[in-house]
Amino acid sequence: MNDIKDIIEEVKSRCDIVSTISQYIELKSSGINYKGLCPFHGEKTPSFYVNESKQIYKCFGCGEGGDVINFVMKMENLDFIDAVKVLAQKYGIEINTNMDEESKKKLEKIKKFQDIHTEAARFYFSNLHTKKNSGYAYLRSRGLDNKIIKKFGLGYSLASWNSLMDYLTSKGYSNKDLIECGLLAHKKESNKIYDKFRNRVMFPIFDYRGNVIGFGGRVLDDSLPKYLNSPDTITFNKRYNLYGLNFSRKEIKNKTLILVEGYMDLISLYQYGIKNVVATLGTALTKEQGMLIKRYADNVIISYDSDEAGIKATLRAIEILSDIDINVKVLNLKDCKDPDEFIRKYGVKGYQEAIDESINQIIFRINNLKKQFNLNKDEDKVKFAKEASKIIKKVKSPVEIDYYTKYLSDLIQISIDSIKREIYGKSYNKNGNNKYQKSKYIKKDEVVIEKPKIITNGEKFVEKNLIKLMIEDKKLRDIIVLKVNDNDFLLDESKEILNWIIKNQELDKITIDKIKSLNISEEYIKDIENISLNNMSLNNVKGVDDIIKNVKKNTLNEKMNRLLKEQKEIEKNKNNSDTKEVDGKIMEIALKIVEIRRMLQKL
Incomplete structure (x- = not known):
């Protein structure tokens, strides 16, 4: 099959959802459904x-639901296309794409290199376990047990110039391919070919799907470098990969990842039960690695080494992750040099406490900057205040700016007003606050919208804002009535006002007195009167569209919550009713919830 749509349909038709899900959890028959x-x-x-006839699943506890592809995506933490490929391979569905010869050869080469690395990983693993060696002794001395050694496929490269070369050539692979893979080195002067990794503990590097694509080797004597990674190849580029992601992507909770520097840091944390962790590959975090993290997490806790190099790497990682809108915190290792030492000294409870107490990257940067100045000197205090203000100036949220401004003020005993003047410059007004205010460059009757004040203060407040806009402005009213109906509102008062407005669209101005003549509560009227539109541009249609979207989202979420509650009630009283009838009602509600989720995704 060539067309991706045909492939998807074939996967759905061939992959029985009950059989697929049963490979992950135990299911038992329950009327027309299966449950677990x-x-x-x-x-x-x-x-x-799980409903076999409709090929869908639904959890009435957490709300998760969908088809067989959605399930595999969720369980394996895969992209949609990768989940399709996994299922296609599992059920023998051949995927043929229209590729030129060059592309086909490239794919064949990638597959061959992955096979070579898998064989090499088996060889190194066998070396570690079949005979006494310094590699195994080193890993045990670092506190790793056999289970975790096996989990990460750790191995040992012999203190030999050609043991791996002999093994892989006996498997039919050429020296040319092994050199290109980075497993062998070639000294051109003497034309000597030899094993690149010798007398090292070997860490197989996996891509996020679990394919071995490279190696990291830790020296066991005084040789340099201490850590040696595979070079960039057709299958491996350290800029685009993160160590341990193949394991941690299934352990991510609350969209949060912990970022460490080294192999041992990650494996040690994992052994202690901290599994949502990834590591960079011997270099500082790259932009490409940052984008890979963003696919899986919204929040990152950086747990790099506490030395000068670690702090420098932390600052670089903060810059990269913040630029792509990832919320960043930094973990305090106290008196320990790295996470491995910390968790061995303070245990998993201590590390979990450190996670909970991680500080925001702004505070970390301000505290780190402070080290460069002697705050007992007035001149240094002023310089520090100016430099710290530059850090705060990059923050987008006014609430966060207020928080960090107060933190800096308490730190150096300089007034909040002075610091804000430094942050905002000439646009700062002590009484009205900051740059979000009206300025001489804005038209007389227009102010810049500050959306957070409009759309993030609760469902009912957002809804009342939209009603206020319709009352105040005829132009916006005509636009809004085309985009909403009374089913989009939560409050009965809002619905009644909307229907009245639709019937009276010819009116240029609608007064509160006219609204009072309707069956509207005094509390609602008072709220409408108190809403100010001074910080919103009435010409800003994009801002109005954002409010409409949020009103619709709030209502859909409320409907979904009611349906979930109804499902729980039905499930609770299930024993007193006909099982088949109840199961039918449950799946009927499930379909409604799936439809609401689709509507939410479109907004």
């Missing part, structure tokens, strides 16, 4: 249902 313990949240009573 939800794999996406902890529960003791089964609330996870």
